[in-house]
Amino acid sequence: MRNVSPWREPVPPGGTMGEPRARGRFGEYGGRYAPESLVEACREVDEAFREAWAEPGFRGSLARLLAVHAGRPTPLTPALRLSEALGVRLYLKREDLTHTGSHKINNVLGQALLAVRMGRRRLIAETGAGQHGVATATAAALLGLEATVFMGERDIERQALNVFRMRMLGAEVVPVTAGSRTLKDATSEAMRHWVGATGDSHYCIGSVVGPDPYPWMVREFQRVIGEEARGQCAAELRTGVPDYVVACVGGGSNAAGTFAGFADTPARLVGVEAEGGAGAARGRLGVMHGCRSLFLQDGDGQITQAHSIAAGLDYPGVGPEHAHLRDLGRARYVTVTDDEAVGAAVRLARTEGIVPALESAHALAWVIRAAGGGDLPAGSTVLMTLSGRGDKDVSTLKELL
Amino acid sequence: MTNSALGPALHPAPAAGAGAVERRLRARRDTGRGLLMPYVTGGITPGWTDYLRAFAAAGADAIEVGLPFSDPTLDGVTIQQAGDTALARGASTRRILADLSGMPALGVPLVASTYYNLVLHEGPEAFCAALRRAGVGGLIVPDLPVHEADELEGAAAAAGIELSLLASPATPQPRLAEISRRSRGFVYAVSLMGTTGERTALAASAAELTERIRRVTDRPVLLGFGISTPDQAREARRHADGVVVGAAVMRRVLDGAGPDDLRAFLTTLRQALDQECDRPR
Numbered sequence: 001m002r003n004v005s006p007w008r009e010p011v012p013p014g015g016t017m018g019e020p021r022a023r024g025r026f027g028e029y030g031g032r033y034a035p036e037s038l039v040e041a042c043r044e045v046d047e048a049f050r051e052a053w054a055e056p057g058f059r060g061s062l063a064r065l066l067a068v069h070a071g072r073p074t075p076l077t078p079a080l081r082l083s084e085a086l087g088v089r090l091y092l093k094r095e096d097l098t099h100t101g102s103h104k105i106n107n108v109l110g111q112a113l114l115a116v117r118m119g120r121r122r123l124i125a126e127t128g129a130g131q132h133g134v135a136t137a138t139a140a141a142l143l144g145l146e147a148t149v150f151m152g153e154r155d156i157e158r159q160a161l162n163v164f165r166m167r168m169l170g171a172e173v174v175p176v177t178a179g180s181r182t183l184k185d186a187t188s189e190a191m192r193h194w195v196g197a198t199g200d201s202h203y204c205i206g207s208v209v210g211p212d213p214y215p216w217m218v219r220e221f222q223r224v225i226g227e228e229a230r231g232q233c234a235a236e237l238r239t240g241v242p243d244y245v246v247a248c249v250g251g252g253s254n255a256a257g258t259f260a261g262f263a264d265t266p267a268r269l270v271g272v273e274a275e276g277g278a279g280a281a282r283g284r285l286g287v288m289h290g291c292r293s294l295f296l297q298d299g300d301g302q303i304t305q306a307h308s309i310a311a312g313l314d315y316p317g318v319g320p321e322h323a324h325l326r327d328l329g330r331a332r333y334v335t336v337t338d339d340e341a342v343g344a345a346v347r348l349a350r351t352e353g354i355v356p357a358l359e360s361a362h363a364l365a366w367v368i369r370a371a372g373g374g375d376l377p378a379g380s381t382v383l384m385t386l387s388g389r390g391d392k393d394v395s396t397l398k399e400l401l
Numbered sequence: 402m403t404n405s406a407l408g409p410a411l412h413p414a415p416a417a418g419a420g421a422v423e424r425r426l427r428a429r430r431d432t433g434r435g436l437l438m439p440y441v442t443g444g445i446t447p448g449w450t451d452y453l454r455a456f457a458a459a460g461a462d463a464i465e466v467g468l469p470f471s472d473p474t475l476d477g478v479t480i481q482q483a484g485d486t487a488l489a490r491g492a493s494t495r496r497i498l499a500d501l502s503g504m505p506a507l508g509v510p511l512v513a514s515t516y517y518n519l520v521l522h523e524g525p526e527a528f529c530a531a532l533r534r535a536g537v538g539g540l541i542v543p544d545l546p547v548h549e550a551d552e553l554e555g556a557a558a559a560a561g562i563e564l565s566l567l568a569s570p571a572t573p574q575p576r577l578a579e580i581s582r583r584s585r586g587f588v589y590a591v592s593l594m595g596t597t598g599e600r601t602a603l604a605a606s607a608a609e610l611t612e613r614i615r616r617v618t619d620r621p622v623l624l625g626f627g628i629s630t631p632d633q634a635r636e637a638r639r640h641a642d643g644v645v646v647g648a649a650v651m652r653r654v655l656d657g658a659g660p661d662d663l664r665a666f667l668t669t670l671r672q673a674l675d676q677e678c679d680r681p682r
């Protein structure tokens with residue numbers, strides 16, 4: 001683990017996770033670096049989102065879908081036995097209990113409603129762990145849309161259960177054979193496909209990445225995690241606000257949604273990346289998939305392949321707002337290894353009766369290490385977003401355990 | 402300008418300060434010649450610069466040299482494969498530019514094309530200066546739309562590199578005017594809503610787009626994406642000043658075609674463009 005930026009408080013100006021500045025900027029990051037053929041489509045999404053988000057009617061429809069279909073609000077679970085062992089007070093925001101099993105559904109329902117509003121008849125998506133693909137297939141079925149999901153061949157192998165679920169839900173799953181055959185390549189392929197399909201299809205990006213307005217829009221659709229948790233913490237904690245707010249970071253959507261609920265409080269924000277996919281902790285300034293952000297690159301400027309046991313963290317970049325929060329010192333980004341994540345998954349299963357997604361297990365692995373190493377002072381209150389459940393990972397785990 | 406048939410209103414003298422690439426393309430266009438800009442992925446084979454000589458011998462008016470990037474989101478499979486092949490051979494911006502520097506002058510303007518990450522990696526100033534030192538005159542960056550271009554525009558102008566912007570069938574007219582105004586060298590008209598790659602016919606959107614660009618500029622307009630055959634080049638020439646031919650070249654290179662084969666192929670395109678030049682546009 002590396003502490004990349006100084007640990008600073010109180011909240012710096014610009015670190016409260018409001019609207020991006022002009023031209024979709026979070027500090028120097030973000031923007032709309034899309035091929036000209038997609039610029040107009042991005043503008044249309046931006047316009048539609050701004051309009052919809054300002055309308056109580058749209059927000060109401062989304063809130064209702066989140067309640068009656070996705071099962072929100074999700075509980076805040078005190079992890080009692082683990083807390084006792086670690087000497088901190090750990091609370092889990094249970095996104096694993098949403099319908100389809102991860103936070104991805106929050107964003108997808110928002111974008112799917114938007115797509116309907118824009119008169120689109122099909123959703124295009126990329127997926128790594130398959131959770132975003134499953135959520136997209138689900139929302140499409142629910143709202144009578146078609147769904148085409150791009151997925152790297154390597155991920156198709158390791159997340160076979162989710163591939164079956166998507167097909168069962170009526171989605172077309174397109175294997176991507178280019179490059180590392182993981183999330184990065186699936187995203188490139190989805191963008192290529194969108195260029196030829198802007199007329200009738202909406203590109204439903206699964207994280208806080210991509211050209212403006214996606215990083216902002218996806219964070220707004222995920223904000224529900226942080227807002228619910230804020231209210232739940234206010235009711236549950238003596239201090240009202242936890243000392244630490246922790247979430248795993250692939251592209252960074254569950255973290256952004258969680259952080260958004262606490263960015264204006266003194267809570268310390270910690271994003272946990274996979275050792276082999278640490279865009280925020282180790283990336284360099286670059287442009288990929290439509291935005292200016294931090295990406296892992298070699299000495300020639302080629303994007304390098306990420307490697308993580310968690311398919312959803314196997315991405316060499318990070319959302320632009322996280323890059324900005326890092327620069328501001330508002331959030332800190334740390335890394336954990338595959339082994340630590342697997343160990344944390346097992347520990348949560350045995351102490352709390354919860355099998356987490358390997359992505360979410362990364363966040364827990366940091367909590368465990370930090371509590372042991374004094375990075376988390378004894379008695380601290382910690383809110384951790386448990387972004388998804390582990391069903392999809394059982395075959396990966398079976399081979400290891 | 403020698404050909405006055407269309408009158409000065411449509412083809413005024415090039416704006417003062419037009420760069421070498423633009424001056425060359427305008428001069429040729431104004432003689433009635435259809436412009437041909439073939440593409441090659443830099444570093445694709447050990448002797449890849451021989452392709453440049455073959456292109457020049459076949460009558461290329463400019464040559465586009467691709468600097469391969471790991472994640473080419475606007476390229477179809479052929480140019481993706483070409484890029485992967487070159488990268489697997491160890492190609493990099495630095496090595497490709499070194500190869501170009503070591504070549505005797507071709508007498509044909511070179512235009513580099515790449516994704517913005519490679520530009521940012523060096524920094525726009527250093528990147529453009531390196532292009533200049535290697536004898537490259539122009540630059541195309543397909544993932545850098547006009548509203549994000551300021552940073553590179555300044556660096557390019559300072560280094561004497563002509564940054565050509567892309568226009569697409571989806572571009573609204575006022576934006577097309579801005580692209581045409583800020584583009585240097587030529588305007589790159591993307592013929593269709595899709596990625597690079599061979600197609601069986603010229604897209605219908607090509608004619609409409611070039612027509613819309615012509616309404617706002619007299620800068621040379623090159624049509625690219627999908628143009629693969631002499632017939633398509635001939636048809637494209639009816640609308641635009643010329644064509645960019647990429648995937649059709651690179652598919653042949655990937656299939657093992659050497660410089661002489663490519664020279665023969667491009668000669669058929671050259672002839673098609675020359676035949677078309679007598680016809681009214």
Ligand SMILES: Cc1ncc(COP(=O)(O)O)c(C=O)c1O
Binds near residue numbers: 131312313
């Ligand atoms: C359960 C789970 N958590 C986290 C992630 C990482 O995505 P993000 O960083 O956008 O939350 C994924 C992505 O697939 C996921 O499935």
